[in-house]
Amino acid sequence: MNETLQTIFQRRSVRAYSDRPVQDTDVELIVRAGRYAPSGMNTQGWHFTVLRNQDKLKSLGERVAGVGQTFFYNAPVLILVSYRIGNRFAEDDCACAMMNMMLAATSLGLGSVWCNRINGNSQFDTSLQDYGVPAGYQVHGCLALGYASSPLPADRENKSDTVTYL
Ligand SMILES: Cc1cc2nc3c(=O)[nH]c(=O)nc-3n(C[C@H](O)[C@H](O)[C@H](O)COP(=O)(O)O)c2cc1C
Numbered sequence: 001m002n003e004t005l006q007t008i009f010q011r012r013s014v015r016a017y018s019d020r021p022v023q024d025t026d027v028e029l030i031v032r033a034g035r036y037a038p039s040g041m042n043t044q045g046w047h048f049t050v051l052r053n054q055d056k057l058k059s060l061g062e063r064v065a066g067v068g069q070t071f072f073y074n075a076p077v078l079i080l081v082s083y084r085i086g087n088r089f090a091e092d093d094c095a096c097a098m099m100n101m102m103l104a105a106t107s108l109g110l111g112s113v114w115c116n117r118i119n120g121n122s123q124f125d126t127s128l129q130d131y132g133v134p135a136g137y138q139v140h141g142c143l144a145l146g147y148a149s150s151p152l153p154a155d156r157e158n159k160s161d162t163v164t165y166l
Contacts, residue, residue, distance in 0.1 A: 007107045012153050014111025017075045017146035026108050027052070027077060030145065033104035034081065037096035040089025046097055046140075049080040049132035060131050064117050064124060071117040075144035080118070080128070082137035094140035101143055111148035114141050 001009075031048050039045065051057055057078060061070035072078050081097055083090030098114055105112040118124045118139045125139045133139060 003107070007103050009155075010152070011102055011106040012111075012156065013113040014144075014146075014148040014152070015073045015113055016149045017073060017111065017144070018149040019076070020147040022077050022110065022146055026110060027145070029108065030101050030104045030110075031079065034079070034097035034101040037093065037100040039093035039096065043087055043089055043093070045084040045087035045090045046094050047082045047084075047134055047137050048097075049082065049128075051078045051080065051131060052076065056131060060128075064121075072115045072142060072144040073113065075113075075146040077145040078115075079143040079145060080131070080133055080139050081141050081143070082125075082128075082133045082139045085126070085136055085138050091140055098141045098143055101145075105143075105145055109147075110145060111152070112143050112145050115144050116141070118142055 027050060031050060034046075034048055035044070051060065057072075057076075058070075060078070061072065061074075062068065065071040079101065081094045083094050087093075102112050102114070118128070119141060126137070128139065129135055
C-alpha cells in the first residue's frame with residue numbers, strides 16, 4: 001500500500017494531547033496542505049486562523065464551553081477555518097481543507113480532531129475577530145492539533161451498507 005493510502009487508513013480523531021510542543025514548520029505545512037485543497041471554481045474563499053497563544057486558547061475555550069472548560073481537548077494548537085459569507089461553495093471548500101489538514105497532521109505524526117461548537121452557533125461563528133477570524137467570515141470548523149498522549153485507537157469499524165457497485 002502506498003504512503004498516502006496508509007495515512008488515510010491510519011488517521012483517527014485524537015481527544016487527548018500531550019504537552020509536547022508542535023513545531024512551527026509542521027503547523028505551517030499543515031496549513032499549506034489546507035490551502036492546497038480544491039475549492040469550487042478555485043475561489044479559495046477560506047481563511048485559516050492559527051491559535052497557539054495559550055491565553056487566547058483558554059479564553060476561547062471558556063467563551064464557547066464555559067468557565068474552566070474547553071471544547072478542543074486542551075490541544076496546544078487550534079486552527080479555525082472560516083469562509084467569506086456569501087460564497088456558495090465555501091462550506092464544501094472548508095471541509096476539503098479540514099480533511100487535507102487532518103491527513104497532513106497524521107502524516108507528520110500529529111493527532112487532530114474536528115471540533116464543532118462554534119460553527120452553526122450564531123453567538124460565536126461570525127464574531128470572533130478578537131481571535132483572528134476576519135470580519136465577514138463565518139467559522140466552518142476548528143481543528144485541534146497536537147501530539148496524542150496515548151496510542152491511537154484501534155482500527156475503526158466501518159458500516160458495511162454504505163457502498164453500491166453496479
Ligand atoms: C463535520 C465533523 C464534525 C465533528 N465534530 C466533532 C466534535 O465536535 N467533537 C469531536 O470530538 N469530534 C468531532 N468530529 C470527529 C468525529 O466524531 C469522528 O471523525 C468520528 O467519530 C470517526 O472517528 P475517527 O475520526 O477516529 O475515524 C467531527 C467530525 C466531523 C467530520
